Amino acid sequence: MWLVLTAMRRPITILVAVxxxxxxxxxxxxxxxxxxxxxLGAPAIYxxxxxxxxxxxxxxxxxxxxxxxxxxxxxxxxxxxxxxxQGVALMKLVFHPDTDMxxxxxxxxxxxxxxxxxxxxxxxxxxxxxxxxxxVPVAQLxxxxxxxxxxxxxxxxxxxxxxxxxxxxxxSAPPPFGGNQRxxxxxxxxxxxxxxxxxxEEVITRVNRATTVLPSGxxxxxxxxxxxxTNAALGANINELLDTPLRWGxxxxxxxxxxxxxxxxxxxxVGYAHVDGRRTVYCNQARRCVYS
Numbered sequence: 001m002w003l004v005l006t007a008m009r010r011p012i013t014i015l016v017a018v019x020x021x022x023x024x025x026x027x028x029x030x031x032x033x034x035x036x037x038x039x040l041g042a043p044a045i046y047x048x049x050x051x052x053x054x055x056x057x058x059x060x061x062x063x064x065x066x067x068x069x070x071x072x073x074x075x076x077x078x079x080x081x082x083x084x085x086q087g088v089a090l091m092k093l094v095f096h097p098d099t100d101m102x103x104x105x106x107x108x109x110x111x112x113x114x115x116x117x118x119x120x121x122x123x124x125x126x127x128x129x130x131x132x133x134x135x136v137p138v139a140q141l142x143x144x145x146x147x148x149x150x151x152x153x154x155x156x157x158x159x160x161x162x163x164x165x166x167x168x169x170x171x172s173a174p175p176p177f178g179g180n181q182r183x184x185x186x187x188x189x190x191x192x193x194x195x196x197x198x199x200x201e202e203v204i205t206r207v208n209r210a211t212t213v214l215p216s217g218x219x220x221x222x223x224x225x226x227x228x229x230t231n232a233a234l235g236a237n238i239n240e241l242l243d244t245p246l247r248w249g250x251x252x253x254x255x256x257x258x259x260x261x262x263x264x265x266x267x268x269x270v271g272y273a274h275v276d277g278r279r280t281v282y283c284n285q286a287r288r289c290v291y292s
Contacts, residue, residue, distance in 0.1 A: 043078075043095035045108055049126040052087050052267070059084040066118045067091055070111040076104055105130055141165075143176070143281040151266030153281040154179025162283060178273025179281040180266040184211075184238055188260035196254050198246060207256065210244040238262055 007014045049063050064082050068091070071080050076099035081092040095104055108128060116123060141161070143153045157176035165171055188203055218225050242257035256262070273280050 043076075043097060043099050043101060043104075044130075045093045045095075045101075045105060046129045047091040047093065047108070047112065047126050048129075049089040049091070049123070050087060051089075051120075051123055054087060056084040056086060059087070059089045062120055063123065064089045064091065066115040067112070070115040071108070073111060074104060074107045076100070101130060141283040142275050144275065144278055149266075150179040150279050150281060151182055154266075155182045157281050157283055165283070176281050176283045178279070183265065183267040184241075184262065185265040185267070186241070186256070186260055186262050192259040196247070196259060198254065198259065203246060203256075203259070206244055206246045207241070210241060238264055 047067065049059075049067070051059065051063060054062070060082070064084055067089070068080050068082060071077060071091075071093055074093070074095075076095045078094045078096050081094070083090045093104075093108065095101070105128070112126060112128065116125070141157075143157050143161075145153055148156075154176055157179070158181075162176065186203075186207055188200075193200070193203070239262060241262050242255065244256040245253050246256060246259070247254045273282050275282070
């Protein structure tokens, strides 16, 4: 009751107070920073090292070991967690609280470059990501089909759908999971290899040389200039690779078609994604931190 009596006795004072509160509220809203996902300061950094074809034991012995050895030199490191699966090594670096994560990230990149000097040939640079609220998935885009295989869905999600989301402001679209990449697959018969006295290393070396990407040339035939393809894997007829010679000399030449087959297929499956009991492919959609 006393509020009502005070407002009736001093109406101008109350009116000025209400207007002041309203103006201050509008000013505060206009100057307030918009923080959709604030930085949590979680002291963790993730490192993902891919290497196609290696089993978990090889990933741990040839790659993860050297990373873990060098990561222990980083300032403020608490412990390192690692998980090795077919073709991928996943490492989590946990730091002590109040660690300068910018300096820690710089040191991680430095020691990653140093550790790569001890790794097998062909090891590509790993993915290095600092854990933050902006990297937490906020949605999952699931692909399923009655007629397409997981490999085809993986190819569509990676090359057609992912670029659409990656270009949206504030949206991060990691690569899809659950499928396998489209690849030119060569299958060889072990019995025929033994019959021709060929080793797997010889076959791999000859196939790699036959699929080397070289600049295409041109041949003038009369009034026409024809372009020459130098890589059958990039052309339309992949069966030309079956004519790759594996061994030649005094004995009859052994070609790839004598011991194996080739197909436009997918690589080895290293992960599965099931939704409602069906094989699917999904993409995690994350929201980047936005400040204004």
